[in-house]
Amino acid sequence: MFDWRHIGMKRSASWMGLMVVGGLFLGGCQTPQFQTLKILDSPNRVVALQAMRDAYDGKGYDHPVSITNEEMIQILQGIRAEQTGLYSASSSGNSSTHPVFSPSEIQFFAPLIVKGLSQATPEEMVTFFETAEIETDDLEKNFAITTSGGFYVAEGNFYVVVSNFSVKTPLWQDTQRSSYDVDAVRTNSLEQLKPQPGLLVFEPREFLVESPDGEIGSFLKGKPWQAAIRYREFLRHSIAPQAQKNERKSD
Numbered sequence: 001m002f003d004w005r006h007i008g009m010k011r012s013a014s015w016m017g018l019m020v021v022g023g024l025f026l027g028g029c030q031t032p033q034f035q036t037l038k039i040l041d042s043p044n045r046v047v048a049l050q051a052m053r054d055a056y057d058g059k060g061y062d063h064p065v066s067i068t069n070e071e072m073i074q075i076l077q078g079i080r081a082e083q084t085g086l087y088s089a090s091s092s093g094n095s096s097t098h099p100v101f102s103p104s105e106i107q108f109f110a111p112l113i114v115k116g117l118s119q120a121t122p123e124e125m126v127t128f129f130e131t132a133e134i135e136t137d138d139l140e141k142n143f144a145i146t147t148s149g150g151f152y153v154a155e156g157n158f159y160v161v162v163s164n165f166s167v168k169t170p171l172w173q174d175t176q177r178s179s180y181d182v183d184a185v186r187t188n189s190l191e192q193l194k195p196q197p198g199l200l201v202f203e204p205r206e207f208l209v210e211s212p213d214g215e216i217g218s219f220l221k222g223k224p225w226q227a228a229i230r231y232r233e234f235l236r237h238s239i240a241p242q243a244q245k246n247e248r249k250s251d
Contacts (some may be wrong), residue, residue, distance in 0.1 A: 006047050012055075016211045017123055020185070023122065023123055026165070034050065034051055034187075034188070035049065035050050035051075035127070035187060035188075036048075036049045036050065036065055036124060037049040037124075038064075039112050039116045039119075039126075040112050044127040044130065044132060045108075045127075045128075045129065045130050045133055045142030046127075046128065046129070046186055046240040047109065047112040047116060047126065047128050048116075048127050048132075048189075049116055049119065049120050049121075049124040049125070049126060049127075049148050050124060050125055050126075050127045050150065050188070050189070050190070051123055051124055051177075052123060052124065052125055054157075055122065055124075055125070055152075056060055056152070056154045058132065059154070059155075059248040060123060061120070061122050061123070061124070061125065061152045061153060061154050062122070062153040062155070062156070063117065063120035063121055063122050063124065063153065064115040064117065064118050064119060064120055064121070064127075064202055065118065065120075065153045066118060067114050067117060068114070068119075069083070069110050069111050069114055070113050071231075071235050072110040072111075072173045073106055073107070073110045073237065074234075074235060074239060075158060075229065075231055075234070075235075076100075076101050076106045076109065076110060076113075077099075077101075077106060078202045078203045078204070078207075078229075078234070079099070079100045079101065079200065079202055079227070080097045080098060080099055080100060080200070080201050080202070080203055081082065081097065081098050081099075081100050081162065081165050081198055081199075081200060081201075081225065082097045082198055082199050082200070083096055083097075083098065083165075083197065083198035085197070086142070090132075094145065094217070097201065100147070100160075100162060100165060100200070105130070109128060109235050112128075113128070113151055116137055116151075117151065117153065123153065125150045125152035125161075126150055126151045126152065127149070127151075127188075127189035127190065128149060128150065128151075128189060129146070129147075129152035129185060129186050130146070130147050130148065131144050131146040131147075131182055132144065133147050133171065139168075141172040142170075143168045143169060143170050143171055144168070144169045144171060144175050144182060145163050145166050145167065145168055145169075146166075146167045146182055146185060146193060147162070147164055147165055147166055147167070147189075148162075148163050148164045148168060148185050148189035148190070149161045149162040149163050149164070149189060149190070149224065149225075150163075150189055151234050153231075156230070157209055157228040157229060157230060157231065157234065158162055158228070158229045158230075158231035159226065159227070159228050159229075160200060160202075160226065160227050160228075160229070161190065161225070161226050162188060162224060162225045162226075163185070163190050163191060163224040163225075164185060164192060164193050164196075165196060165198075165225070167181060167193045167196070168178060169181065169193060170191060176188060181193055190224060192224060196225070198225065199227075200223055200225035200226060200227040201227060202227055202229050203235075207229055207230045207231070207234040207237075208227060208228070208229060208230075209227075209228035209229065209230060
């Protein structure tokens with residue numbers, strides 16, 4: 001079996017060297033997060049490993065992690081955004097819940113996230129970025145929709161971070177600035193385009209960790225949504241019954 005740990009140690013040493021060099025130029029400024037390995041790099045979608053300063057409060061992540069595609073699909077299907085206020089579809093201001101990933105997005109991203117988690121070091125998380133331009137009959141009303149965030153496993157929990165959830169960016173107004181903002185998120189998926197009221201949840205909620213540690217956001221612009229999932233317990237409950245059902249069919 002191929003030893004990913006050897007690769008991880010080599011890459012970890014490489015990006016640590018870059019952080020030291022970068023620190024010389026920054027003159028004591030806070031070390032930025034940056035992508036270390038592209039799993040996918042296309043005009044509208046990016047999946048990458050990103051080096052994290054003080055990963056999980058200095059304790060590091062449980063990486064690399066082995067998860068199957070089917071298990072990742074099950075996890076992604078349960079991730080939902082609970083929005084409130086102006087960003088909610090409800091005019092009354094009550095919270096509304098929406099899947100973060102569509103069925104097609106789940107099928108697309110699941111194997112890439114699995115690959116990223118299998119290659120990540122304890123200092124890296126897997127990040128994702130997706131944007132799409134929406135055209136209307138009025139050119140001045142064309143806009144882009146951007147979703148981005150990341151994933152990591154720490155102390156036995158699966159963490160999901162969503163920095164931008166279907167954020168609309170006008171294409172006609174201040175095009176240069178708008179393009180710059182989206183490009184910045186493309187290379188750092190944890191940056192926020194704008195604050196969003198709401199929170200990230202997981203269904204069924206019995207597997208959601210109420211007060212997760214190692215929250216991301218104190219050294220970033222704004223505070224992304226974050227949720228921690230007792231994923232091993234969830235997978236035992238979700239995949240085992242399905243396997244038993246398949247066995248009964250084969251009999």
